[in-house]
Amino acid sequence: MTTTNRIMLVDGMALLFRAFYATAMSNYFMINSKGMPTNAVYGMMKHLFTAIDTYQPTHVVCCWDMGSKTFRNDLFPEYKANRGEAPDELIPQFELAKEVVESLNIPNIGQAGFEADDCMGTLSRLYREDSQVFIFTGDQDMLQLLQPNVSVVLLKKGYGNYAEYHEGSFFEEKGITPAQMVDLKALMGDSSDNYPGVRGIGEKTALKLLIKHQTIEGILDNIDQLTKGQRNKIEQDLDMLHLSRKLARIHCEADVNCSLEDALFFIDEEQMGRKFDELEFKNWQKNIVGI
Template identity: 75%
Template sequence: MNTTKNRVLLVDGMALLFRAFYATAMSGYFMVNSKGVPTNGVYGFVKHLFTAVNTYKPSHVVACWDMGSKTFRTELFDGYKANRGEPPVELIPQFDLVKDVAAALDIPNVGLAGYEADDCIGTLANLYKEDSEVLILTGDQDILQLIEENVHVVLLKKGYGNYAMYKEDSFIEEKGITPKQMVDLKALMGDSSDNYPGVKGIGEKTALNLLKKYETIEGILDNLPALTKAQRAKIEQDLDMLHLSRKLAKIHCEVDVVCELDSAVYQINETRMNEKFKELEFKNLHSLIK
């Protein structure tokens, strides 16, 4: 049983920003303020953040960010996330603005060029889990691989305040594999949103069955003769891509980032927050502070 008093909320900043932006952008609503700056994504980010804080009552909060589209993964594989277009013009000014708002709420912003927010989250989760309960707030299922005894994932569902909370036992019960096996699962089946193929012709069902039986990619490769002829042929044909896909799928938890817990205590300076909200012409967010 967890007797630690710290509860650290690691926020996948881009996941919240994009979700909030597209929720209103679909209807053409960008909340442009009197300076001509669109703020719908930032406003929704704050609303998601406050709602999660009210729900999970963290003692500490850290926001992690992607720092540009070039990472070690794009160097490994040209096609990585190459299916994603340029961000909409209304979103671009909100990338810096959302970090300013997080800073105004005294929430540390963490990111490192060459890595994704997930890698920073994984690194910090490893750092904090010894003495704290870690909650990761995201909309991205890739991060489920980080779940362990003291690290839980809160997945955003549609709307505000709707979450799927994953702990180690609930994950295993639902998926039939351990969180660590998620990496090998994605290596086998690929990931269409991140645009890497895995093994052509092997979908989630087959990949899950193979991992339940043989546990790891090494276990599967050691037992190739026991596979069906078709499965064996597909894996042998795409062996290089299988290994590459695993490197792309695995969250790198040894990134050169650090954030002292003392600097992440969740304690809003209301004067500073109100000044920032006034500058951005945000209304109705104060009522979410509890």
């Protein structure tokens, strides 16, 4: 099916964090005359405009985490507990980034209790029926959302370097379907999100088991076919296996919506220029917008 709508769902958190740490390593926080650090927002805009130039979307939506606690913390209090507080120079840039996105007439979407991932999953399900959707993120978890009309564009190091995934290319690379990725994460856990999965089972074993048995249910139904070591590990961590699957699955029923009309990509250049000048973005015409 060919569609004219090209909708880009942007992971605002991923872009902002990536941009911040790219310059924070050298203490380059770009503090303006009002004492406001702007390095993360400046870099985020550069990532955003580079992606827009590359993918030429007709519609753009930016999704955000709304606070650090989500339904996953209710399920597992240690979820993401290994992450420290955001650096002082980054904290004021969260709201600032949303202001700047708003000045570009791009909707900011988020829901308390859910992550940006859940919002992007919900919107991709909403839009994919009659539009081509590009999910723009740094998070491999989003690969579970791949569908015939949904691509995932992963940010690589630098600007304009992407790994673009489609349903078919993911299967060729991993040997499993995008939907099976939830079970993969449940088995091997996720150290960055701080849930263990089944202790002692890594990606290689998890992939092998899923290629043979398709799902966690398939593995459990055929547990007598597993090696003694694999069987013991799974039986010992059975509760955590089921819990890890709930944590790994992107929740595509968040209470968010954004009409195509609101998401239509149209920049008021005067409004954008005023905002960029107000924040004292240097050389933004050349470095961000590319004019």
